[in-house]
Structure formats: C-alpha cells, structure tokens
Amino acid sequence: MRDLLVExxxxxxxxxxxPAVADVEPSVDSDLVIVDVYMPRxxxxxxxxxxxxxxxxxxxxAISGQFRPGLVGxxxxxxxxxxxQVIAKPFSRSDLLAAVHGVIGPP
Numbered sequence: 001m002r003d004l005l006v007e008x009x010x011x012x013x014x015x016x017x018x019p020a021v022a023d024v025e026p027s028v029d030s031d032l033v034i035v036d037v038y039m040p041r042x043x044x045x046x047x048x049x050x051x052x053x054x055x056x057x058x059x060x061x062a063i064s065g066q067f068r069p070g071l072v073g074x075x076x077x078x079x080x081x082x083x084x085q086v087i088a089k090p091f092s093r094s095d096l097l098a099a100v101h102g103v104i105g106p107p
Contacts, residue, residue: 001089005034008093009100013107030058031104037064037081052082059103065089 002018009016017030033055035048051060060083067088078086085099 001036005096008096012097012100014100015107030055032059032061032100034061034063034100035083037062037066048081048083059084061085061087061099061103063087063089063091 006016006018033051035051037045037048048060048062051058062078062081062083062085064086065088067086078084084103087095087099
C-alpha cells in the first residue's frame with residue numbers, strides 16, 4: 001500500500017517521503033501525513049494519536065479498510081479521529097489525489 005501511495009502521489013507531482021515504520025515524527029517541513037488507522041500487527045489508532053501529538057499543526061489523512069466502504073471525506077468521522085480527511089480502502093487514485101488536493105492543495 002505504501003509503495004502504491006508513493007507512486008500515485010509522486011506521479012501527480014507531490015514530493016513524498018516515507019518514514020521508518022515506527023517513526024511517528026515526520027520531517028519538520030512535512031505538509032501532510034497519511035496514516036493507515038487499522039494496520040495489521042500495529043496499533044493504528046495509537047500511531048495516529050502519536051502523530052497528532054508529535055505534529056499538532058501538520059494535517060493528517062487517515063485511511064483504513066475498517067472504514068465503511070465508499071467513505072471518502074466524511075466530516076463526522078474525520079472530526080471524531082481528529083484528522084482533516086478520511087478515506088476507506090479500497091480507494092482509487094482519484095480518491096486519494098482529491099483528498100490530498102483538498103487538504104494541502106496542488107503540488
């Protein structure tokens with residue numbers, strides 16, 4: 001999934017960095033963090049909270065296969081999680097790019 005996100009975002013002109021799996025602190029100049037909320041063998045919600053604590057001003061998009069299918073951009077779910085945008089898996093390239101563009105604008 002990570003490689004696909006990098007491919008889609010890079011092809012659209014965004015500069016993408018992928019931190020180590022355990023790293024919750026993106027670079028100081030990060031414009032956006034995308035977090036998979038319910039990851040196997042990892043505590044996705046704890047990771048999400050850690051990212052928000054470490055980077056309170058950095059916008060976050062939460063993705064998950066546990067969200068209701070077709071859920072893209074639900075303000076209520078985003079607010080409940082404390083993120084700017086949510087996307088349910090599976091999602092399309094256009095869903096991802098629309099969410100990123102909506103949060104941080106064009107590349």
